[in-house]
Amino acid sequence: MSADTTSSDLKKTPLFDLHQELGGKMVPFAGYAMPVQYPMGIMGEHSHTRTRTGLFDVSHMGQVILTGDSYEAVARAFETLVPMDVLGLKEGRQRYGLFTNDAGGIEDDLMFANRGDHLFVVVNAACKDADIARMKAALEPAVTVTPVTDRALVALQGPGAEAALAALTPAARDMSFMDVATLDLDGVEIWVSRSGYTGEDGYEISIPEAHAETVVRKLLAQDGVAPIGLGARDSLRLEGGMCLYGHDIDATTGPIAASLGWAIQKVRRPNGDRAGGFPGAAAVFAEIEAGASQRRVGLKPEGRAPMREGVLLFKEAEGGEPIGRVTSGGFGPTVGGPVAMGYVSADLSQVGTTLFGELRGKRQPITVHALPFVAANFKR
Amino acid sequence: MKYTEEHEWLLAESDDLITVGITNHAAEQLGDVVFVELPEVGTEVSKDDEIVVIESVKAASDILAPLDGEIVEVNEALADNPGKVNEDPQGEAWFFKIKPSDLSPMDDYMDEAGYKDFIG
Numbered sequence: 001m002s003a004d005t006t007s008s009d010l011k012k013t014p015l016f017d018l019h020q021e022l023g024g025k026m027v028p029f030a031g032y033a034m035p036v037q038y039p040m041g042i043m044g045e046h047s048h049t050r051t052r053t054g055l056f057d058v059s060h061m062g063q064v065i066l067t068g069d070s071y072e073a074v075a076r077a078f079e080t081l082v083p084m085d086v087l088g089l090k091e092g093r094q095r096y097g098l099f100t101n102d103a104g105g106i107e108d109d110l111m112f113a114n115r116g117d118h119l120f121v122v123v124n125a126a127c128k129d130a131d132i133a134r135m136k137a138a139l140e141p142a143v144t145v146t147p148v149t150d151r152a153l154v155a156l157q158g159p160g161a162e163a164a165l166a167a168l169t170p171a172a173r174d175m176s177f178m179d180v181a182t183l184d185l186d187g188v189e190i191w192v193s194r195s196g197y198t199g200e201d202g203y204e205i206s207i208p209e210a211h212a213e214t215v216v217r218k219l220l221a222q223d224g225v226a227p228i229g230l231g232a233r234d235s236l237r238l239e240g241g242m243c244l245y246g247h248d249i250d251a252t253t254g255p256i257a258a259s260l261g262w263a264i265q266k267v268r269r270p271n272g273d274r275a276g277g278f279p280g281a282a283a284v285f286a287e288i289e290a291g292a293s294q295r296r297v298g299l300k301p302e303g304r305a306p307m308r309e310g311v312l313l314f315k316e317a318e319g320g321e322p323i324g325r326v327t328s329g330g331f332g333p334t335v336g337g338p339v340a341m342g343y344v345s346a347d348l349s350q351v352g353t354t355l356f357g358e359l360r361g362k363r364q365p366i367t368v369h370a371l372p373f374v375a376a377n378f379k380r
Numbered sequence: 381m382k383y384t385e386e387h388e389w390l391l392a393e394s395d396d397l398i399t400v401g402i403t404n405h406a407a408e409q410l411g412d413v414v415f416v417e418l419p420e421v422g423t424e425v426s427k428d429d430e431i432v433v434i435e436s437v438k439a440a441s442d443i444l445a446p447l448d449g450e451i452v453e454v455n456e457a458l459a460d461n462p463g464k465v466n467e468d469p470q471g472e473a474w475f476f477k478i479k480p481s482d483l484s485p486m487d488d489y490m491d492e493a494g495y496k497d498f499i500g
Contacts, residue, residue, distance in 0.1 A: 331437050360433065
């Protein structure tokens with residue numbers, strides 16, 4: 001039923017040996033051999049992260065440092081690639097961002113942080129080569145784009161995350177949601193942000209490759225910390241209402257259709273002090289002014305049957321053309337039933353609107369639901 | 381007990397009644413089962429019809445009718461408690477009982493030793 005998937009052409013993260021030791025079931029993901037689950041299983045790992053603490057290897061993601069004459073110089077340059085307020089981001093703070101294309105579509109989503117004298121960017125694994133090429137082409141030589149290839153990245157997520165990390169480096173406790181800091185963990189310099197992809201409180205921690213396994217073993221030794229695979233990462237982020245690039249957002253979806261307009265600060269919007277100046281600004285502004293014809297929404301299928309990516313959505317129980325589609329869907333262990341997100345016609349995007357999803361030839365009710373499905377538990 | 385290459389087990393209660401479920405191996409491969417859709421009692425099925433849908437946290441899969449015949453009973457408890465499929469796939473979590481109209485495919489299905497070899 002399953003072939004050996006840890007073939008030699010897959011890249012390994014610095015934690016590969018540890019995953020195997022912990023019984024991780026390795027699968028190919030974005031060119032890397034990654035653990036999809038451990039013996040606890042996806043459902044158990046999901047619940048564990050919501051109630052205790054989960055540790056995720058996300059070393060496959062791209063970490064990039066942008067340097068120049070000053071943070072201000074780098075920020076101004078980076079604003080030509082993203083519709084975010086980079087210049088106004090305070091030192092020690094992180095923000096969610098989007099690379100746009102000339103049509104106003106989304107090339108990738110990312111996190112960027114003001115780390116004093118430089119900008120630190122984290123991008124998706126599947127997009128990182130293209131993102132690095134894009135940044136180099138647009139920003140060099142005034143800005144130097146340096147991929148960080150000698151550091152692991154892990155996420156520590158859940159209500160016990162603070163206690164677990166603070167036991168090893170007490171200053172972690174003083175960080176608020178979206179703060180970033182350089183901390184010392186038993187002599188190892190770690191770059192920490194208080195953020196994540198689960199809807200829970202927690203941290204993302206960049207660790208020098210040579211110390212990655214040691215630091216992760218110390219984290220796993222803390223009370224209630226368990227390793228969590230990509231399977232639960234996906235169900236956690238889906239309940240948390242967060243987009244998966246290549247599924248919920250892509251080069252053809254604009255930020256407004258994607259319901260990510262909140263990520264575009266006022267200063268970059270029409271009539272802002274630094275309005276526009278990013279790829280596809282005219283298209284994005286047109287969507288801001290007129291609204292998008294489709295919107296990304298949360299969707300709750302009635303009954304127990306999951307509606308997964310690709311399920312077509314209809315206004316009526318019979319007949320008519322599709323008015324949308326599911327882009328992510330599955331079972332939400334914390335919700336205790338199926339959850340999904342997808343795009344629907346803007347006029348049918350109001351919370352509470354009942355639509356129909358076509359599943360194995362039969363149309364089943366599915367209702368537009370507020371996102372997130374599970375209330376966020378961030379430390380503001 | 382007989383086994384199919386689709387990882388079903390078949391237990392002949394009599395020549396007129398075969399109970400069908402999925403194997404421990406299949407349940408393990410599927411992961412946590414979250415949804416089971418069963419056929420209606422009285423449905424006439426042909427061998428290889430897709431008659432049960434199983435959804436796990438990972439994916440959707442089908443169970444095929446292993447024989448021609450009529451569905452005479454289904455395990456309603458699975459609809460409310462799909463997790464049973466992981467707990468006891470070769471016991472309490474049977475899927476349906478079929479009254480076969482042609483028993484001959486039974487001869488082609490594997491015995492336990494054959495199935496063990498098949499899954500390696």
